[in-house]
């Protein structure tokens with residue numbers, strides 16, 4: 001994975017915070033259009049050494065007629081001046097026989113389309129050079145759909161990406177089951193969950209509370225903070241992760257008019273194994289250690305006398 005260019009500053013709307021305890025920096029940016037994004041992201045700071053991954057997600061609200069996919073391709077290939085590693089497109093509505101017609105040069109696709117039924121649908125595109133393994137795919141005909149993949153970062157590390165489309169009517173139980181299976185391995189592999197969850201995270205109601213509590217039970221959180229469905233002023237598309245796995249995260253919500261949702265571009269700098277180890281290192285108190293050692297030696301001498309008569 002290549003080093004990341006981070007999109008920095010001079011933007012009217014942004015929120016950043018630096019978590020000292022977690023040693024992570026998290027920034028949310030909002031752009032009113034792609035030009036504003038391009039202008040400001042050119043003032044990028046370059047971070048070396050670390051694995052960086054950039055993911056673009058956009059709910060398509062149907063792309064059967066190809067024009068929306070063409071619009072998206074134009075946005076992504078010519079307008080957006082940023083390298084993208086992974087693309088997550090929920091609500092493709094594509095018939096399962098037609099996925100083969102949806103291609104992006106330099107990328108491969110994994111789909112979870114509905115068979116013989118309209119609606120839903122989910123596609124992940126990833127750069128062809130990546131070593132990707134599909135962990136699990138659920139192309140539920142009626143309800144919650146997801147694709148879980150694992151990407152090789154190095155000889156020893158893999159990154160897990162879960163792309164999700166959860167229809168508004170889906171039972172929370174399904175999300176719970178999904179999250180339980182995601183959790184099983186999250187301590188070993190860095191995991192990012194992205195997609196259209198259809199829970200308006202910025203409202204307060206019992207579903208939102210349950211959802212946040214479920215994520216928090218494993219220290220996961222929704223990190224994007226700007227509305228993704230402008231017409232209803234709500235945040236339905238989420239980027240979810242355990243933030244302390246990352247050195248830096250930026251989420252850019254960029255306004256476009258491809259569908260009723262707007263895209264989020266997230267860049268993650270993953271802490272290397274070394275950095276994680278450093279954080280959990282115990283500091284040896286040499287003074288204490290020496291005192292204990294001398295006491296131990298003194299005990300040896302005392303005990304040795306009566307038992308052994310040399």
Ligand SMILES: *[C@@H]1O[C@H](CO)[C@@H](O)[C@H](O)[C@H]1NC(C)=O
Nearest residue numbers: 026027028029223224225251
């Ligand atoms: C981006 O993700 C980080 C990670 O937690 C989060 O803290 C931040 O608020 C997010 N920013 C945006 C613009 O979504």
Ligand SMILES: *[C@@H]1O[C@H](CO)[C@@H](O)[C@H](O)[C@H]1NC(C)=O
Nearest residue numbers: 099100101109110111112113
């Ligand atoms: C879409 O997914 C189905 C089911 O897994 C698979 O058989 C098909 O080959 C996939 N289509 C493409 C274009 O990858």
Ligand SMILES: *[C@@H]1O[C@H](CO)[C@@H](O)[C@H](O)[C@H]1NC(C)=O
Nearest residue numbers: 138139140141143144174177
């Ligand atoms: C896939 O989705 C269907 C329908 O929601 C559900 O019954 C099934 O348990 C799911 N499978 C997995 C592995 O989550």
Ligand SMILES: *[C@@H]1O[C@H](CO)[C@@H](O)[C@H](O)[C@H]1NC(C)=O
Nearest residue numbers: 202203225226227233234235
């Ligand atoms: C959150 O939702 C309310 C409506 O419930 C809306 O008025 C507000 O602007 C939203 N905030 C954001 C950041 O999207």
Ligand SMILES: *[C@@H]1O[C@H](CO)[C@@H](O)[C@H](O)[C@H]1NC(C)=O
Nearest residue numbers: 284285286287288289291292
């Ligand atoms: C190290 O150990 C000594 C002796 O037990 C103790 O007095 C001192 O406070 C310890 N130092 C730290 C930094 O814990």
Ligand SMILES: *[C@@H]1O[C@H](CO)[C@@H](O)[C@H](O)[C@H]1NC(C)=O
Nearest residue numbers: 292293294295296297299300
């Ligand atoms: C010294 O010996 C006593 C009695 O056997 C024991 O309780 C104590 O832990 C020993 N101290 C050390 C430093 O080994």
